[in-house]
Structures are given as C-alpha cells and as structure tokens.
Amino acid sequence: MGSTVSDAIRVTHLDQVIDGRDVPGERLIEVRNPGRRDEIVGTVVDGTVDQVDDAVAAAVGASAAWAATAVAERIALLARVGDEIDAHAEELATLVARENGSVRAIIRRELIGAANAFREVGEGLADKLAPQDHPSDAPGQFVRIQKVPYGVVACIVPWNAPLILTANKIAPALAAGNSIVLKPSPFAPLGVTTIGRIAASILPPGVVNVVNGGGEVGSTLTGHRDVRKVSFTGGGETARHIMRQAADSLKGVHFELGGNDPAIVLDDADLQVSVERIVESAFRRAGQVCFAVKRIYVPRTHAEEFRRLLVERVNGITVGDALDERSSMGPVNNEGQLTKIRDLLESTIAQGRDVRVLGSKVNPETWENGYFVLPALVLDAQADDEIVREEQFGPILPVIAYDNEEEAIAMANDTEYGLCSSVWSRSTDRALVVASRIEAGMTIINNHLFSHTGVRQIPFGGWKQSGIGWEGSPHGIDEYLQFHSVDVQSFPETDG
Structure with a gap:
C-alpha cells in the first residue's frame, strides 16, 4: 500500500x-x-x-x-x-x-x-x-x-x-x-x-x-x-x-x-445513581446506539421524584461540535436521521404528551450548519405511544409509570425487539428474578453499559428481531x- x-x-x-x-x-x-x-x-x-x-x-x-x-x-x-x-x-x-x-x-x-x-x-x-x-x-x-x-x-x-x-x-x-x-x-x-x-x-x-x-x-x-x-x-x-x-x-x-431497550427501575432502586447511569447510556452518541436505554419503566409511587431528577440531569447536557471539549453530546449523523427524530418529536407533542426539550447549545450561531438536536424527555408516555413502541435511535427518552412488577415486565417484553435491557434495584436477588423474565439477549443490573468483565465475556446479540447470532x-x-x-x-x- x-x-x-x-x-x-x-x-x-x-x-x-x-x-x-x-x-x-x-x-x-x-x-x-x-x-x-x-x-x-x-x-x-x-x-x-x-x-x-x-x-x-x-x-x-x-x-x-x-x-x-x-x-x-x-x-x-x-x-x-x-x-x-x-x-x-x-x-x-x-x-x-x-x-x-x-x-x-x-x-x-x-x-x-x-x-x-x-x-x-x-x-x-x-x-x-x-x-x-x-x-x-x-x-x-x-x-x-x-x-x-x-x-x-x-x-x-x-x-x-x-x-x-x-x-x-x-x-x-x-x-x-x-x-x-x-x-x-x-x-x-x-x-x-x-x-x-x-x-x-x-x-x-x-x-x-x-x-x-x-x-x-x-x-x-x-x-x-x-x-x-x-x-x-x-x-x-x-x-x-x-x-x-x-x-x-x-x-x-x-x-x-436494532433494539428498543427497556430500563425497569424497581421501587428500592437508588434513584439518583439510576438517573445518572441511565442518562449516560440513553444520550451517548446522541442516542444513536443499538443498546442504549430507549424507554424507562418507573414505579408510579416514585415517578414524580424520578422525573424531577431526570429533568435536572438531562438539562445539563451540552450539545455542540464533536471536537469542542465543551460538548457532552454531538450532532446526529445525517439528514435522514435528523428528520426522523424531529418528526417523532413533533408527533409526540401533537399527542399532548408532557415533552421537555432540555440541554443547552454550545454554539447557537452555528446550529443551523449541523444536524443538531437538543435532548428531550417524554415524562408521561404511555405503553402504546409510537415513541415507546418504535426504536427512536435519537436523543428522545420516554418515561412510563407502572403499578406493579408484573405490569412492568409485561410492558418491557411487549416489543418485536430483544437486544439489551436493564434492571435497577438495591437487591441483587430481586433484580436477578426480574432479569430472568425479560425477553432479551442481555440484561445489565444497575447500569446499561457493560462492566469491564461484561465487555470481555458477554456474547453480544439479541432475540426476536434484534438479530441472529452473537x-x-x-x-x-x-x-x-x-x-x-x-x-x-x-x-x-x-x-x-
């Protein structure tokens, strides 16, 4: 060469x-x-x-x-x-x-x-x-x-x-x-x-x-x-x-x-740590990751506090050029991806959902020269919403409240995808029981990014329409x- x-x-x-x-x-x-x-x-x-x-x-x-x-x-x-x-x-x-x-x-x-x-x-x-x-x-x-x-x-x-x-x-x-x-x-x-x-x-x-x-x-x-x-x-x-x-x-x-990864937050989870780690996964690469958190299920009894913490954390995201050290999130990759995300956001707003567009622009004057989009949360999403059922592959994250674990597991499994998932709880035994019932190739407990051992040892792949093989x-x-x-x-x- x-x-x-x-x-x-x-x-x-x-x-x-x-x-x-x-x-x-x-x-x-x-x-x-x-x-x-x-x-x-x-x-x-x-x-x-x-x-x-x-x-x-x-x-x-x-x-x-x-x-x-x-x-x-x-x-x-x-x-x-x-x-x-x-x-x-x-x-x-x-x-x-x-x-x-x-x-x-x-x-x-x-x-x-x-x-x-x-x-x-x-x-x-x-x-x-x-x-x-x-x-x-x-x-x-x-x-x-x-x-x-x-x-x-x-x-x-x-x-x-x-x-x-x-x-x-x-x-x-x-x-x-x-x-x-x-x-x-x-x-x-x-x-x-x-x-x-x-x-x-x-x-x-x-x-x-x-x-x-x-x-x-x-x-x-x-x-x-x-x-x-x-x-x-x-x-x-x-x-x-x-x-x-x-x-x-x-x-x-x-x-x-693709994946439409659920994060099931149990009622004994550390909400502050859970929010921090979920946001790290969900908005990494502007949400353009197959195994990012795509939907969150949180107990109705804890939903208000969880939403408050989530809004506070996502609002700290800074969006700008990938080479600017002040940017914690860059643009989406291409025009088609930007159009898809904007259309999905607009249709969710038109439904009357509580949509919060958050974060800040690093260089607002150059915004129109790139495929930039601010991160958004859908705080009162419902199980049948398009934003919940489809893989958004962008920086939009829905939160769905549930009344009991059976309901949370059923909603998590109600998808054609089965790539990754996460369960959040202070009790490993309890989390393992829930994890064993999720229809996905991989489940992470108290994170949605792999540990060093996980990176080395976990066969990466999914069930259903998330793939064939590992x-x-x-x-x-x-x-x-x-x-x-x-x-x-x-x-x-x-x-x-």
Missing part, C-alpha cells in the same frame, strides 16, 4: 483496498462533517460491481493459505493490528469524530475497545481450534471433530459506532482463518476504511479487502456466490434483504440489528467457524 495511516488521515482520500493494493476509481463518495455541513472531511472511492468481484476473488485466492497459517502466527499478526490502531489513536479519534458526529471522548474509548479486540481475540483460540479426538472401542478407530473457517466472509458495518463494530467483526473472522471483504457505511467510511487499510498492510495480500459504496455494492457483495457468510450490523429491512439473497446460495448470516466474548468467534468431523474406521483384517 502506497500511503501511511498518517498520510491517509491527513489527505482523507481513501481508495479501495483489493489484494493488498490501492485501487482508485472515477466516482467518489464525499463525507461531510455532520456538525459543519459545509466542511468536507474526506472522500472514498465509490466502488463498482466489478471491484466487488475483484475483492471477493482476491479473498478466495488468499483464503486457503491464510486458513493454513499457524494459529499463533495469525494471533501475533492481529495483535500488531491492535498496536497500530493504538499508535494512530489520536489521529483516528479526530477523523472519526468529524465524520461520525460523536464527541471525541467517546471515539477515544471506542478506539481502545477496537485495539483490544484485535489483541484479545486469540485468548484460548488454540484450544478451541485444536482437533478433538474421541476414541472408539475398536483398535485404531476414532472420531475427530474440528472447527474450521468458512472461507470468505463479508463484513458490513454501520455508521453509529464504526470502529468497535468493525473490530468485533473482522478480528474474530480473521483469527478463525477466514479472509474478508469489508464494506463500510457511506455515512462514516473513513475510519472503517483506515482500520481495514491497517489490517491489510499487516496481513498477507487478499486476506483483508475493503470496498466502499452504496446499495448496489452492498447487494452485490452479500449476494456473491463465493461469499460463504455475511456478518451485518444495521437495520432490519436491510437484514431481510440480505437473508433473501443468502437463500440463493444457502450462505450463513450473522445479524446484529459477537464479542470468547463465544463470538464461533460465528466464523463451522464443524468438520472425521469418522476414522478401518478395514477388517484379512489373512495374508
């Missing part, structure tokens, strides 16, 4: 990466700062169908040798990728904050997680991939069970948390011995492409390929007959399209989709492995 990571970040024009080479193109995707819409952050090549074919062909060509590479060598190379991400963390944090809109402090933390994903993916991998022999009663006969890679995996990542979601896909896919074709979102392609370039510069040519583009490129990639598995994070409509395509070649799919943790690599079993038998002995 011709340019260094520092050069790429400074120039902010990135070509495709196919078979270890930069591949230019005539069409470009222009990336603008969502907080300063007149500022072009950079450009990437808008890929073609032919380039997708070339990228998949390169991955196919590299897959056998990469799968045959010793596990220890694969792990060592991936650890180098993590170290290189660390070496350029400050530059990357600035670049991604400018293209994504999340405040720089959040991107810095995301980069730490991304680098660690590459360094930690090898823990216990040698044992997981070692053949397991099961002896037979007959001499010389046994069954051998192995886990082997699929071959070529397509990895498609969204714009909202692009770096960690990229790392959580490609690190285990590569560690398992697969080659990959990575497609970033057109709304935030620069950081993801840079991560792909780092990996491609360290691993053998063709093992990591990066192709940017819109729907045609994505559809060609996910429908390609030589792609053996698709790992996609994004919306349900796109996932259903990918699943229909996957049926043609019966390829595997892994989906991490990523992260020691179990996540299983998404990129398949069984190969050998039943060793012998010929009967014969005379002479």
